[in-house]
Amino acid sequence: MTDSLVNASAVDKKLKGWNRPPIIEPDGEAELLEVAMGPHHPSTHGVFRMDVALDGERVVRLKPVFGYLHRNHEKIAEGNSYLASMPYTDRLDYICSLTNNWAYALAVEKLVGQAVPERAEYLRVILGELTRVQNHASAIGFLIQEMGASGTPLMYAFREREKILDLFESLTGSRMMCNYMRFGGCRVDASPAWLDAARKVVAGLPGFVDEFEALLRSNEILMARTQGVGILRPDLAINAGVTGPMLRASGVNYDIRKVDRYGIYDRFEFRVPLGDHGDVFDRFMIRLLEARESIKILEQALKEIPDGPVMDGKAKIRGFRPKAGEAYGRIEAPKGELGFYLISDGGPNPYRYRVRPPSLVNLTILEDMCLGQNVADVVLIFGSVDIVLGEVDR
Amino acid sequence: MLGEGILKGLAETAKNFAGSFVSAERLTTVEYPEQRIAPIEATRVFPFLVYDGPEWEAGLRCVACQICEKECPPKCIYIEKSKDKKPDAVGKQQFYPAKFDIDVSVCMSCQICVEVCPFEAIKMDTEFELSTDDRFGGLLHDRKQLAKSNEYYHHIHPTEAAEVDARLAEEKAKAEAKAKAAAAAPKPAVPAAKPAAKPVEGEA
Amino acid sequence: MKTVEEIKAAIETAVPGASIEIVPNASPSGQLSLLLAPNHAVAVAEFLRDDAELALDFLSNATGIDWPDKEITEKVKVMRQVLKTVDGAEKMVEETVDETRKHVQPGYLEVVYHLFSIEKKHGPVVIRMRTTNRTDQVQLPSLTPVWRSAEFQEREIFDLFGIVFTGHPDLRRLLMWDGFKDHPMRRDYVEPDDFEYEPTAHDEVLARSKAHQAAGQEGAGVGL
Known part of the structure; x- marks a missing residue:
């Protein structure tokens, strides 16, 4: 461990560019303490390691190390048919399998120019926004858990998440590994009973968000621990390709639902919450506010959803062979921009299949945010990035 | 006032704590395995093979076409096609799987096999209590373990099974009408109609 | 734009x-x-x-x-001098002949x-x-x-x-470990066979693992 830290430090000193992390010199002759946080640290969201060099309590260098969950998802996908990769995408960001399905389906639809029926688009929006609500709820729950509030807030978040997962199970057959979307629509139609159940769950969500906010927002301990901690400047955030709630907490107005207007997002009225300071507290609040906006979208979509087929008539399940070409499709997943880049050579398998994982790219600036902070805050800053290792390592 | 936020939060916790005594909806956990929540119809766990009639071996719908074996993403299905043909449930001569194994330690419950099967022969089970002390052999299910009756299918997924039955009956009626027309015609018999290769669009 | x-x-x-x-x-x-x-x-x-x-x-x-390198086979028509019997006498005649040419398009x-x-x-x-x-x-x-x-x-x-x-400031391996030699996403990458086998329905894994052990390459099973 020490080798890589020392070497990396020397390299960084040579290349002190404007987008490199600042070099923090330790005080006087203080001896640096090097700590490997993880991979079996309870607050690293899985198997993730941070090699941290400490000067007392202060972080002077931090290198993320990962790959423990690497199974070469891209290679597996290149050996499988297009359809057979769909269930594997569930396992990227396993908290939000439906948005992964959506991103992959969108990229393939771009590749072959496939249309999607109206009702399927509405179902995708409903499921995508439900996914966002439950992802943000659990992300906040985990963040508070890492602050030391073990149990209560996380369990409240999970109680609500459970209701949404029950909805997923009764529609798609599985709570987390939904495998629901197909190229040109969705696998099964939602029954009127399911839509009623969804309306009931959505009607209960604003109350839950209020309760969650009352529990946490004005808590003095939370504010003391999170405000002014782990600040991310907007220029660095853009240059480092940070996306999603992280980027918007730094005050950059960029939401792919608004920019690309993929699917039918141009039909819904919702706002994009932005942060002022780009600290951990902002990232936490942005997620709460985004959950509120998602509920607004859900209410509109559940009111307007039309009848009709959920699969396009021309869509193929077996013998799917796109013409040679390439396409990059992306969506605003709960964690940021999730993109799929596909190259077809005309065969039944993709020639190249690439996942652009938001979690991995958002980790690029982890060191920048942690430098000069206390080691106890590293866990918090890391938690506020909101990653899933299944997606980082692929 | 300092501490106001904390008091507010504690009030919220107290409300939730007391609430579970008042409202059943707030009580969200059950004591498994003594208590169980109502099964959800669409639930899927591992695949099983459907058979019609009383005899599992004679009634298997599977004709060993091996599409599912090819399409299975983690490659957990292993099929050996029979050398001879035997009559299926409706009396047509068909191949049958001499061997049909599913390694449930590899299976990821994605139900792609169900979607690609043109014969409605493989469906998703809801049985999840499959733990065994034999890590390898105990989790490799052979065709006898996998065969479950159509009645069982109706029991676990009533809506979907009814749809499948209606679709099969329709196809059978069509095939019979075609056979009758072929028999009535003076021309030599047309080869038996191929079963319509239709993707399954049921929920399972 | x-x-x-x-x-x-x-x-x-x-x-x-x-x-x-x-x-x-x-x-x-x-x-x-x-x-x-x-x-x-x-x-x-x-x-x-x-x-x-x-x-x-x-x-x-x-x-x-x-x-990767791609071998391209194409049929071309070529003019060639051919020895032929024309009107009882042997003569050199020009004729078009089909020829298959192979060339390797270098990979990158x-x-x-x-x-x-x-x-x-x-x-x-x-x-x-x-x-x-x-x-x-x-x-x-x-x-x-x-x-x-x-x-x-x-x-x-x-x-x-x-x-x-x-010009990359910190070019190290990201997902594989430092001592790893090959590059797994290349098309000609050969998967290792020294893993701890788990019998599957297909048992290809078992066969490869056995072949590896028979070849006397010890240390099989302990993932490098």
């Missing part, structure tokens, strides 16, 4: 000497890409980022592609970057670079000094494809 042709023209005026080629794409997505020559790539990238009209400040996706490694603009809210502009071959000349300039988001993604490409990015 400017079309790909306009972007090409803009780059060629701004960066003298930069040679740019437009790579076609038959897919309905219509995402054409610009192939950059490696020696001018950083200057072009800086132009794309800083140009007021393009303002491509956000590098979203960076990835590698492996194009490619990197693809997808650029967007957060300021102008447009994109994607796709840029690519190609290495000379797949074996020893696999250096390409790193774009990390221009867009920091390439940092981990280029490390991943280095790890999985073996493209060496010159």
Whole structure:
């Protein structure tokens, strides 16, 4: 461990560019303490390691190390048919399998120019926004858990998440590994009973968000621990390709639902919450506010959803062979921009299949945010990035 | 006032704590395995093979076409096609799987096999209590373990099974009408109609 | 937003000497890409980022592609002198003959970057670079000094494809461990057979594991 830290430090000193992390010199002759946080640290969201060099309590260098969950998802996908990769995408960001399905389906639809029926688009929006609500709820729950509030807030978040997962199970057959979307629509139609159940769950969500906010927002301990901690400047955030709630907490107005207007997002009225300071507290609040906006979208979509087929008539399940070409499709997943880049050579398998994982790219600036902070805050800053290792390592 | 936020939060916790005594909806956990929540119809766990009639071996719908074996993403299905043909449930001569194994330690419950099967022969089970002390052999299910009756299918997924039955009956009626027309015609018999290769669009 | 042709023209005026080629794409997505020559790539990238009209400040996706050597077989008609009997006498006659010719199209490694603009809210502009071959000349300039988001993604490409990015501040393996030798995403990568086998229905794994152990390569089973 020490080798890589020392070497990396020397390299960084040579290349002190404007987008490199600042070099923090330790005080006087203080001896640096090097700590490997993880991979079996309870607050690293899985198997993730941070090699941290400490000067007392202060972080002077931090290198993320990962790959423990690497199974070469891209290679597996290149050996499988297009359809057979769909269930594997569930396992990227396993908290939000439906948005992964959506991103992959969108990229393939771009590749072959496939249309999607109206009702399927509405179902995708409903499921995508439900996914966002439950992802943000659990992300906040985990963040508070890492602050030391073990149990209560996380369990409240999970109680609500459970209701949404029950909805997923009764529609798609599985709570987390939904495998629901197909190229040109969705696998099964939602029954009127399911839509009623969804309306009931959505009607209960604003109350839950209020309760969650009352529990946490004005808590003095939370504010003391999170405000002014782990600040991310907007220029660095853009240059480092940070996306999603992280980027918007730094005050950059960029939401792919608004920019690309993929699917039918141009039909819904919702706002994009932005942060002022780009600290951990902002990232936490942005997620709460985004959950509120998602509920607004859900209410509109559940009111307007039309009848009709959920699969396009021309869509193929077996013998799917796109013409040679390439396409990059992306969506605003709960964690940021999730993109799929596909190259077809005309065969039944993709020639190249690439996942652009938001979690991995958002980790690029982890060191920048942690430098000069206390080691106890590293866990918090890391938690506020909101990653899933299944997606980082692929 | 300092501490106001904390008091507010504690009030919220107290409300939730007391609430579970008042409202059943707030009580969200059950004591498994003594208590169980109502099964959800669409639930899927591992695949099983459907058979019609009383005899599992004679009634298997599977004709060993091996599409599912090819399409299975983690490659957990292993099929050996029979050398001879035997009559299926409706009396047509068909191949049958001499061997049909599913390694449930590899299976990821994605139900792609169900979607690609043109014969409605493989469906998703809801049985999840499959733990065994034999890590390898105990989790490799052979065709006898996998065969479950159509009645069982109706029991676990009533809506979907009814749809499948209606679709099969329709196809059978069509095939019979075609056979009758072929028999009535003076021309030599047309080869038996191929079963319509239709993707399954049921929920399972 | 400017079309790909306009972007090409803009780059060629701004960066003298930069040679740019437009790579076609038959897919309905219509995402054409610009192939950059490696020696001018950083200057072009800086132009794309800083140009007021393009303002491509956000590098979203960076990835590698492996194009191995391809053997192309084609039939060509060739004129040839052939010895033939014409009117009882042997003569040399010109004749067209079908001939199959084989030639190897050399392979290369490619990197693809997808650029967007957060300021102008447009994109994607796709840029690519190609290495000379797949074996020893696999250096390409790193774009990390221009867009920091390439940092981990280029490390991943280095790890999985073996493209060496010159100018990358911290080029180490990202996902595989440090002692690992090969590059798993290359098309000709051979999977190791020294893993601890688990019998599957197909048992290919078992057969390979047994073959490995029979060959006396001890240490099998303990994942390197």
